Amino acid sequence: MDTSKQQLATFAGGCFWCMVSPFEELPGIIRVVSGYTAGHVENPTYDLVCQGNTGHTEAIQITYDPDVFPYAKLLDIYWQQVDPTDALGQFADRGDSYRPAIFYHTEEQRKLAEESKRALQESGRFDKPIVVTIEPAAPFYEAEDYHQDYHKTHPFRYKMYRRGSGRDSFIEQHWKMNKNEDELRARLNPLQYAVTQHDKTEPPFQNEFWDHKEEGIYVDIVSGEPLFSSLDKYDSGCGWPSFTKPLSKASVKEKSDTTLFMLRTEVRSKEADSHLGHVFDDGPKDRGGMRYCINSAALRFIPVSQLEEEGYGEYRSLFV
Secondary structure (H helix, E strand, O other), X not given: OOHHHOEEEEEEEOOHHHHOHHHHOOOOEXXXXXXXXXXOOOOOOHHHXXXXXXOOEEEEEEXXXXXXXXXXXXXXHHHOOOOOOOOOEEOOEEOHHHOEEEEEOOHHHHHHHHHXXXXXXXXXXXXXXXXXXXXXXXXXXXXXXXHOOHHHHOXXXXXXXXXXHOHHHHHHHHHOOOOOHHHHXXXXXXXXXXXXXXXXXXXXXXXXXOOOOOOEEEEEOOOOOEEEEHHHEEOOOOOOOEEOOOOOHHHEEEEEEOHHHOOEEEEEEOOOOOEEEEEEOOOOHHHOOOEEEEOHHHEEEEEHHHOOOOOOHHXXXXXX
16 A cells, blocks of 8 residues: 555544544554543653643544545544533543544644534534534654553453443434434335334345345445445355454444344444344354344445445445
C-alpha cells in the first residue's frame, strides 16, 4: 500500500477501550491505537491522567486510507458511539479525561466535522445541544500495552464493563432504526418479514443463498447495513448460508437464545435489530472456528460490480 496516502483521525469518546472495535475491522482502516491527547505533560501515564493533573483526554487515533474509507464515514461511526450531549464525561465515566471531542488534523477534516455536527443537531435525533468540541490535533501519546486491544485481551471484563457503563443501552435507544410496520410489510415478502421481525427460520437447502458463490457482500434486508462477505462464506453442509465471521463484529450483536429447549447464541443486526440466525463454534478451525449460520431471507446480496453504485464502494478494496 502507498503509505503516502495514509491519514490520521483522532476521536475522544469516553473510555478508549470502547472506541476501538467500531472502527478496527472496516476496510481502509490500517491501525487503531488507544492513547492520550490534548494535555500539557509529555509521556503521561494512565495513573497520572486519571488523577486529572495532566489535562489529557483518553482518545483513539486511527490510521486510514481516505481513498477506501473517507473521513466523513468515520465521523458517521463516531457519532454513533458517544453521547454527544454530555460534555462532562461519557456514560459511567466522569471528568475531563473522558470528555468527547473530535481532533482534526487538516482543514478539510475540520470542515467535515463541523458540517456533521451541525447536521446531527438539525436532525432532531437529540433534544439537547450537541456539545462535542472540534479542536486541532495535539500531540498523541500511545497508552500502555495493557490498554491496547482491551476488548480482545480481556473480552469478559470488557463486555461486563461496557454493558455496565450504559453505553450500549444508550446507543441502542438513540441509534436503533425506527421501523414502520406497514412499510416493512409492504417492502418485505412474508418470509423475510417473519424471519427478521419474528425470529423465524427458513427451510434448509430451500433458500436463496445457501449455495450462492458470487463475489460481493451481504447486507441487512431491512436496513442495508453491511453484514457479511462472500470471502468469508463457506459450505458448512447445514443448508443455510454460513460465514466464518461478520464484516465487522460491531455490525452484529449476540444474544442468548433458550428457545427449542437448548442454549444457543442468536445473531442480530446492530442497527435494524433484525434476527439473522445463530453462531456456533463448529466452524473451520483454521479460520477462527466459528460458524455464523444465517437466514437468506434476512440478507440482500450486493455483487462486487455494483458496490459503488449501491453506496458500498469502500468494500471494493476487499476484492482486489
